Amino acid sequence: MNLTIRHITRYRFEEPVNFGLQQLRKTPKSRHSQNVLRWDTSVAGGQQSLSYTDHHQNTVDLIEIDRGAQELVITCEGEVHLDDNHGVVGRHLGPAPLWLYRRVTPQTKAGQGVRALVRGVSGDTELDRAHALMAAVAEAVAYEVGTSESDWTAEEALSAGRGVCQDHSHVFIACAREMGLPARYVSGYLMLDHTTEQDAMHAWAEAHLPGLGWVGFDCSNCISPDQRYVRVATGMDYHDAAPVRGTRQGGALEALDVEIEVAQQ
Amino acid sequence: MLGKTANGLFWMYRALERAENTARLIETGQRIALTRMGASDEEWRSVLQTAGTLDGYIADHEKVTKDAAIDWLLRSRDNPSSVLCCVEQARMNARTVRTALTGEVWEAMNGTYMRVKEVLARKVSERDLPQVLGMIRQRTGLVRGATHGTMLRNDIYDFARIGTFLERADNTARIIDVKYYVLLPSVTAVGTSIDNVQWETILRSVSGQGGYRMEYGASSEPRDIAQFLILNRRMPRSLSFCAHKLRDNLGFLGSDYGERAPSFAKIDHIDRAYLSLDIDAVFDYGLHEFIQKMLLLLGDLGRQIEVDYRFYE
Amino acid sequence: MNDQVYFDEMLGTEGTVRRPYQPFNTWFEGEDPKHLRAKQREAEDLFRLTGITFNVYGRAEAEERLIPFDIIPRIISGREWQKLSRGIEQRVRAINAFLYDIYHGQEIVKAGRLPEQMITRNDAFLPEMIGTRPPGGVYTHIVGIDLVRTGPEEFYVLEDNARTPSGVSYMLENRETMLQMFPELFSRNRVQPVSTYPGDLYNSLAACAPEGLGRKPTVGLLTPGIFNSAYFEHSFLADEMGVELVEGHDLRVEDGRLCMRTTLGYKPIDVLYRRVDDDFLDPLTFNPDSTLGVPGIMDVYRAGNLTIANAPGTGIADDKAIYSYMPEIVEFYTGERPLLENVPTWRCSDKESLAYVLDNLKELVVKEVHGSGGYGMLIGPTATKKELAEFRKKLEARPGNYIAQPTLSLSTVPIFTKSGLAPRHVDLRPFVLVSPKGINITPGGLTRVALKKGSLVVNSSQGGGTKDTWVLED
Structure with missing residues (x-):
C-alpha cells in the first residue's frame, strides 16, 4: 500500500523573530516494511541549514528562522510504501546499543502506578505479556484529547487516568522497561479510515522481544501497527523523538496551525 | 574582533576617564571650599550635579555636606559613577578583553585597581585627600600611558580612544551645562569676584588654567572661557578636540573595515554643524540650548556606535 | 603516621642530595635565606599584578585568590621523564581508543573486559555521541594525567582528566616567574622548555579541524565567563594562542556553522576549545536552562561542521569507577602491558x-x-x-x-619555609595534546604541593600550592 502524506506547520509570531532554530525529526525512516519513495521538506521564513542522522537513526534537519520573520511555514510532503508486518519492525540495528532502551528517562520513570500496572500483567511469552500490557495501559489511561499536558510523565498520566497517544506510549515504555524489556517511543503518521485530514501526528511504542526484535504497540488503538502506520522518528521518550524542538529569541508565538493529510494512493 | 570585545574596550576606557574626571571635580570642589571665604556646602551640590549623580545622592542623603559628597563621589557603592565603582568597572571590562590588551596595559590597570581598592577601602580623611586624588590621577594616567606606548594602532586602539573621548566630551559638556549661566554675557556682575570664582572652578575642573593663560592671557573673560572649552582645537578636553578625535578614530575604523558606519556620519555632522562655528554663533544659538543639543547628540552617537559595531546582540 | 618514611625527591630516603637536585642544592646553599624570602614575596606580588588568580566558587568577584607559589623547583631527570612519558602516551592512546569504542561498537563490553553497567549506569555517557565520529578521530585533545610517586622508580596514575583539565597556565606562569627571579639557575641547569605549549596547543587544535575547509581554520576558546574559577587560564590561553575568547552569548548557529559576533558581523569558528561542561554546551540538546552554551551547537557538531575539544562525552573515560579498569583498558586497545601503574x-x-x-x-x-x-x-x-x-x-x-x-606514601619535595626547607607531599599533572599528527607531552607539568605539614591534599581549593617543575636534559 502506498500512502501520500502532506504535513504543513505554520507558525505566526507577534513580533519579528530575532533569532530562532528548529530541530526537526520529520523524515520517515526507510526500513523493513516501510520504504520512503519520495520525501521533501520545504521552509518559508527560514532555511534548512544542515542535516544529519542521530543515534536513533533519525534524520535531523536544522532550520534557521530568518531574522525578522513573522511567519514560518514548514511543509513536509512525500509518498511511502508500506507492507503489513503485524507491527514487527525486526532486529535491532545500531548504532545505539540495545541496552540504551532499558534506561529510564524523566518522562518514563517508574513509580507506584507503573509498578502496580506491571504486577497485573501476565502471559506465557514476552509477546503475550507485551500484548497484555498494551491492553492494561489502554484500560488504565482513557484516551481523551485536550486533557493532558505535553510534559506529563508516565506516572502523572496514570494517576490522572486519561491522556493522549503520547501518554499511552510513555506509560507503556515505563512499564516495559520495568519488566526488563528495551522499549522506545515512535512518532509517526496513521492513516485514518474515515478522513484524510488530521491535526496532529500519532505516537506509539515499541518493545524489543526475544526472537522478534522490535515490535510496535499502539495502546491508543489497542493494536500492533499495520500498513497504515508510518514510522518517522524513534527515541527514548517524546522529548527524544519529538518532531520539533526549538528555541527562539523574540517573536512570541501568536498562532500555530497544523494541517496533516494522510491518504491512500 | 568580537563585538563584546569592542564593547569591553569602550567601557573600560570610558570608566577610566570618568574616574579621572570625578577625581578632578572633587579636587576643584575642595579647592574652592578651602580658598574662598563663605564658600558653602552648596558648592558641592553643583559638583554632584556636574558628576551627574545629584539625584542619586539626594535619594540617599538628607542634605548636601562636604564630607558626605566627597565620600559619595569617591567610594560609594551606591554611586555607579564613584571613583571606586568606575575603577572596578574598568578593571572588570579589562578582564573581559584581557586578550586584546598588552600585558603592560593589563598590569597598569590591575595595579591601579589594587591600589585604588586598598586606599578607598576606608573613608578618606581630609588630610589624605590631596594625596589620594593625586594617586587616582597618576594611576589612570599610567594606564593611558601604557596604552599609548604599547598598543598597536588597530581597531582595538580605536575603540579604546572612542570610549575615552566620548566620556571626556560628555564630561566637559556637563561642566558647562551646570555653569553655563556664569559664562553668559551679562550686563551686571561682569568681573565680580563671584564670577571669578565660578570661572576658576570651570577651568580647574578641566585642568585648564595654564592652558587658558597660554591661549588668552591672564584675564578671564566668559566668552574666551566658552571658546576655550567648546571650540579650541588645541585644548585636549574641549568639545571640539574630543569630537575631532572621535571623528579620527571612527574614520580609522571605517578604513580598517572597508566601510564607514553610520556613526561616522553622525560625528562628522556634529563636527561640521556645531563645532566649526565661531563662539558668537554659539551664543546666538543660545549657550544652554547648544550644550543641551551637544549632550543629546553625544548620547545618540554612543548608541549608534553600539549598533554599528555589534556591542550587543 | 608521621614516623613513616617518605621518599623525598631531593634527599631520597637517606638524606643525601639526589643527582638531579645537586646543582640546585649547591646554588641554594650559597643563597641568603633573607634574600630568598624577599624573592618569595616578590613572586606573590608578581602573580597578583598579573592577575594569576582563581575565583572561589559561589563568592563575589572580590574573592579572587592566589594559588600559593613555592620557589623551590621540583626536578625530574631526563631519564625518569622519558620513562614516564612513554607510559603517559600509551595511556592517552588507550583512552582515545576506548572512547571511540564506547561510542561505536563497544567491543570491550562484548569481549567481557568491562562490565556493561560501567557504561549503562554512567551519567557521563552521552547517548548523543553514539555513532558520531569527531573530526580527526580525536576525542581528548587535551588530557591531564595526575601522577604520584612513592619511590625512585615508582610512579602511579592517581586520576585521568579527560574532560577539561585545568592548571596549564600555572605550569607556564610558574616557569616565567622562575626565569624572571632566578635567571642564574637556568644557566646552571639545562631545563627543558615548557613555553612551546600554547603554540603546540594551537597547532594541535587546528590539525583537528573539520576536513575540507579550504582555508586556515578559525579556533575559538569558550569560557563560562569572568566569574569562572579558571577564567584567568582561559584568557591566558586565548591570548597566548592568539584566538578569540568567546562566551555563549557571543556565539550562534548561522548557515549551519558555529559563528561568533564580531564588529563586522557573524564569522564562523571551526574549532572550539571549550571550557564549559557537556551539560551546559547546548540548551537545545542538553540542559535547556543553560545560558553558558549555544543552542544548536551539537547539531553543527554532529553534522561535521565543527570540532569541539574535548569532544562531548569524554567524561566516561575519567570516571573514578572506570579508572579502576584502566589496566584492562590499556591492554585491550594497545595489546601491551600498561607502562604506568594504577593505584x-x-x-x-x-x-x-x-x-x-x-x-x-x-x-x-x-x-x-x-x-x-x-x-x-x-x-x-x-x-x-x-x-x-x-x-x-x-x-x-x-x-x-x-x-x-x-x-600511598606520596613522595615529598621541599618547600621554602621561614625555618628553611621542609618536605611536603606533591603530585604531578603533565599535560598531553592529541591530534591526528600525534601525541605531544610538554616536559614537566603542574606540580601541586600540600602546603600543610603531613597533608596529602594538594588541591588548590583545599590549601594546596604549586611549584615550577623541571625536566632536565640529561
Missing part, C-alpha cells in the same frame, strides 16, 4: 570490596566516583572518629558511589 582500587559496588573497605576505613582514602577537587573525600588516617562514622554511613547507603584506595 590499587577497591570498587565499593563489589560486596567483598565494600566489606574490606569498611573494615579498614582508617587506613584508606575513599573517593566519590564522580567527585572532583578533593571534595566528598575521606582520608582515613587523618579523619576524626566522627568523620569516619559519617562516611561509614554514606558507604553503606550508596556503596556504588565510592571507590577506596590505600593511602
